[in-house]
Amino acid sequence: MMAAAARFLIRGANPKLSISGGGTLLKLSPSCSSRTKTQRRHAAHFTYHPDPVPTQYGPTTKMNLFQSVTSALDNTLASDPTAVIFGEDVAFGGVFRCTVGLRDKYGKDRVFNTPLCEQGIVGFGIGVAVAGATAIAEIQFADYIYPAFDQIVNEAAKYRYRSGNLFDCGNLTIRAPWGCVGHGSLYHSQSPEAFFAHCPGIKVVIPRGPVQAKGLLLSCIADQNPCIFFEPKILYRAAVEQVPVESYTIPLSQAEVLQEGSDITMVAWGTQIHVMREVANMAQEKLGVSCEVIDLQTILPWDVETICKSVVKTGRLLISHEAPITGGFAAEISSTVQEECFLNLEAPISRVCGYDTPFPHIFEPFYIPDKWKCFEAIKKMINY
């Protein structure tokens, strides 16, 4: 696909890589400030809140999100001799560096490049899993997962059901970088989880940081159902935590209450969790409103109970995601909560999401459901 452009973007963001000759070509006139206007686009729309250091899984080490993914894959390759990892450019370490060192450590028959073809990658992965081996497929960007839509929706999701449990591809995990990145434009920014949420038979999981990413990814790999694991690519380097070195799992289909509160429930996943945490602080400071922040973590099958229990307590619900609002997963949560908690609601459920447009390049600061939009939604709900 058109990943070449993104590779450029990603590499451009890595100060360790110099592009030969580039330094002398770009000469700025004296009137051009070294702090150019376009640099501002790199300013993140959130402040990363690291998780506390986990104590229950043994020794930890400092890792960013892509390193915690590598660590999970490393644990899997070490413990499961059938496990194979494949996709576009994974052999040399992947365009996001998630598979660095794994080919050299485990061999080129276990960590390998495939031809550039997403439907092939997923179809191949299904076949590996059907034969009983563990398949970990990488789609280079979630935006490029659509050629594999048929293999995921019609094949992976239905394999067990249609064969009466004779055959399944539960050993398949599909990883894909996901979500906005500040400069990714239409095709390096998408959050396609809602497309897959309409598909019984698969699980869809999105972590908020390195510790969660490793535990949830290892759960996806161990889970006996095909899983899609979306990795917030803006966090690959930005999110750094103390991550356990050994293997551990975090249960799927369980939301996590990150901050307890009494006035409003805020539900999100992935990067948006960090926006929500900041908004919760703003709401407390500026409005005296107590927010309960919940990370849904698994989009499908999702944890209805935790969300509804919280809404029964707070009476208000704000859901926020980057994907377009119409038909987004917030709509599903909203509908279910309305059915389950109708009499507990003090205000209409509020969704703060992306607009119903493609992901717009230079307009990203206006498009994303940032803290000010979420803050405003809280004000409205409290004053309803």
Add this chain to the structure above:
Amino acid sequence: MNNMYRVCFHAARQAAGLKASRLLQHRAFRASAMHRQQPFDSSLEKPQFPGASAEFVDQLEFIQPNVISGIPVYRVMDRQGNIINPSQDPELSKETVLNFYQKMTLLNTMDRILYESQRQGRISFYMTNYGEEGTHIGSAAALDPSDLVFGQYREAGVLMYRGFPLDLFMAQCYANADDLGKGRQMPVHYGSKDLNFVTISSPLATQIPQAVGSAYAIKRENANRAVICYFGEGAASEGDAHAGFNFSATLECPLIFFCRNNGYAISTPTNEQYRGDGIAARGPGYGMMSIRVDGNDVFAVYNATKEARRRAVAENQPFLIEAMTYRIGHHSTSDDSSAYRSVDEVNYWDKQDHPISRLRHYMTARNWWSEDDERSWRKQSRKMVMEVFERAERRLKPNPELLFTDVYQEMTPNLNKQRESLWRHVQQYKEHYPVDLYDK
């Protein structure tokens, strides 16, 4: 975009410290050294592009599309069942050949009865295998029973050859309580874990890249197994076919692609399906061994599959077999092929060039099969099929609980909730639901 790609590719090379970039530097050094020593001779230049090994030419000439054309059709028997070249005779025992014949004709009998039953409204749908029996039995016989089969939907003979009982064929078509697939799919979507036959799914060609993945996993097990993947010439137009061919070649998988080129994809004839010389001609483009065989010659199919299977496992590489045949039946019970092809055309294949009659000629010439044998076998096979057919029809449908299981390995809270809600509803409105037809 091009520039960007080059720049970042270069960066990637640097980052990874690949040997390739050193090699390129070395070549550059050599070229410039040569330049200094003697007058420049352009004929000595060789292309260095990483993407192809080739020579330079100085004439503008496009490659003709027919550079591969008229790939010959390998056969062992002529249409009268005579062995053409004795060196190609697989010299199968009488017992084996009779088994081939009985499986081909039993398949034919089952097709007739199930086709009729659909016409009478007893089952919802059916697809016959008429005319393609040779491709099924010849290929199935050449495989090891442990080899994994990925079928499309018109390969019932492969499953029959492996020993799938008539009862289970019928149970699947009737979606009754004995169906291994738990009544979830339309007729002809068979599958058997015990017989290494992956359950059929309706979407075309999706099985092709999957077969490659399984072959890769099997190769890593080092268990002397292969994978065979069946599909039609129509399915070969799907993107998944391209994906599967390319992946299998680059990832070196012990796999046999078996294309049944039966002339039609529903109504679309081959000349509207592709240009170029059929499916076999695509093999070289993928760097894959390929052959075209007469699919109505069960021995030719057998020989080609057997050798492809042997070499696929020994050499870890894919093979493409294009078996030329003819779909004598309609595409399915939802199709009437008289709308797009002539009765004469169909009659030719049915009467003059049928895989079953060709094998029968072969058997008759050896006095292995008489008119009496034929009559009594036809009668016996019909009786066998009718008995299981009647049993299957009487059997209850599967327990409706099975509507909700196997979506996930485990029952999820929302599915439990939906299941309970369905039961409450059905209790309340019993008279509107066919509960008595289902197992409890």
